[in-house]
Each structure stands twice: as C-alpha cells, then as structure tokens.
Amino acid sequence: MREHNYLGEFELILLLTLIRLGDEAYGVPLSRELALMRGRDVSIGSVYAALDRLELKGLVASSLGESTPERGGRAKRYFRVTEQGLRSVHETRKVLSKLWKSLPSVKEDLA
C-alpha cells in the first residue's frame, strides 16, 4: 500500500500561502500574509521552523536572494513549493473534502 504523508494544519496553510505568493515568497511577505489570513500575528521563527521541516521532507525548496541595506546585508531566503509538495496539498485537500462531505447535518450548523 502506498504511504501517504498528509499535512498538518499549519503546514497546509504555509504551502497554500507559498503557492499564493508565487515567486516573491520570503519570510516577510509570508508572515504578513499568514497574519492577514489567520487574523493574528505569527512568529517568523515558527514559520522558518515549519519551512525547514517541509524542506527536509522535500515539499519545499529554498534559494538565497539579494541582500539589502534595510536587512543589515543579510540575504533573503525565497521559498517555493515542489512537485511533491503540490501532490501532498492535493492529497490532503481530497481527504479533507471527503471528510467535510461525509459529515451529517451538523455541517449546516458549522457553516
């Protein structure tokens, strides 16, 4: 049987935000977008920790970008979702959709 690696809540949110941001996804816009979507401030350190884990799993890849004076000469790290990451997003979405559809009448109350 094929082994599935379903994503956790924060991992899924991160991957979707990365896809949404496209080529300009580095720490600052990523954390701003996450804060906007979730309605509360996020710890950039926790975003990086989750991205590092996703990178080790092969779901995300990163590359170093330009360093600017307002960053104290430190390089930006751009993230992007890999093919494998996209597959994981699709699989997780399928499972979640199935589960939502299978809910009894409670679904109207939850909505």
Added chain:
Amino acid sequence: MKPAMPVGLATWMLEHLTFGRDNESLSGDLLEELRGGRSAGWYFRQVSMAIGIGVCEAIRKYASPLLFSAGWSALYPLWRFIGRNRLVHPAPDRWVALGWPYSTMLDLAAGILPAVTFVWLGLVIYLLLLLRLRKTNELSSFRVLLGLSTSLSVLLAATIGLFYYLKRPVMNVQYVAAEGFYSIFHICAINIPLTLSLLVALLSILPRTPRIARKRRTPHANYEHGTGSNSIL
C-alpha cells in the same frame, strides 16, 4: 532606553544561539520588519520565540537518546549481577606477575570490560528499537564502528576524569557493587561515565539532519521542480 544596543544584542543572540540552524535570513527578515516600523518590543518577542523554538527542537532531538542512556545505565547493577562470574576474571593473580605496564593494563581492561559490554549492548538495543520503529534506515557500518570506539574512549576518559576529581586512590570500575550502588557517590562515579559513553556513541551513530546547499536565486529563474504560480492547482 535607546533601542539600538539591545537590538544589536538580540540580533547577535539570534545568530549565535542557533542550535545548528542557519538564522541569517530570519534575522534579516526581522530587521527589515523593524526598519519598516515594527517596535523594538515586537523585535525582542520575535527573537525570544525564535531562540525558544531552537531550544525546543534541540531538546526534542536529543531527549530520547539522553533518556535511554540514563535509564539504561541505571540497570548496570543488574548487568553486574548477571555477569558476575563470566565477565570478570575471578582470580587475576596470573597477570599481576607480568609486571608493569601489562599488569595494570590487563587489570584496567578486566575492570572496564563489564561496563563496555553493557554500553555496547545498550547501543545495539537502541539501534534495534530504531530500526523496528522504522525511524531510520541510514545506519552505516562505519558509523557503528565509530560509535563503538567513541563509547570506549569516552568511558575511559570520563572514568579517569571522575576518579581524579573524586580523588579515589584506585581507578577501578569494579568498585561498583550491587550493595549501596544507589548512594550518591556510586551514581556519580558509575552512571555518569556510562550515560556519557552511551549518549556520545548514539549521537555519533544516528544520522544527522542533512545540510541543504542553497543556490543563489537568479532573477526570473525558471525553476526545474518548483511551481512559481498557482496555475497547477
């Protein structure tokens, strides 16, 4: 209070208390946000959280080998009891006649043999558990040999250091007896070298987190494996 100095200190802490992580881009992001209008308080909270996350990850990474090493070394009296007439020569008079340094070396080897075999058995059990739980499949025979030799070196060094520190007249691992083993001195004298030895061996054998080499991004790069847009969804 001027924020410049504390901010510099916080940045230094973030970049040096990394616990194996590369925080350069993270500190760059935080500085960019700070210069974009965020408060110094926000900056310190972010730095504290980032350092805290690094500490938690390091604890999580080393907790299971450390707990196993400490727990396993507490079973040493049982090991001595099981191997009391097998692992140590009951009458080492023959090698006393050999003269120095052979007599001392053989005495030391006989004294340390139960401890070494105990540590190595613990190492094998931990690795078998790991393989059984499928937490790793990257064990190389070179690293296992390295772990075995490291454990022996650490055991010898820790025992010598501890006995020197405690000013024991005779350096002899056989000093451990089942009776009174759990007194403070025995725990210090025997459990610390055993725990250290097993822990260092485990850490040298277990596969390390791979370091990912990151390429420099070129403008408008067409990534081979990346998505770059949401059109695939």
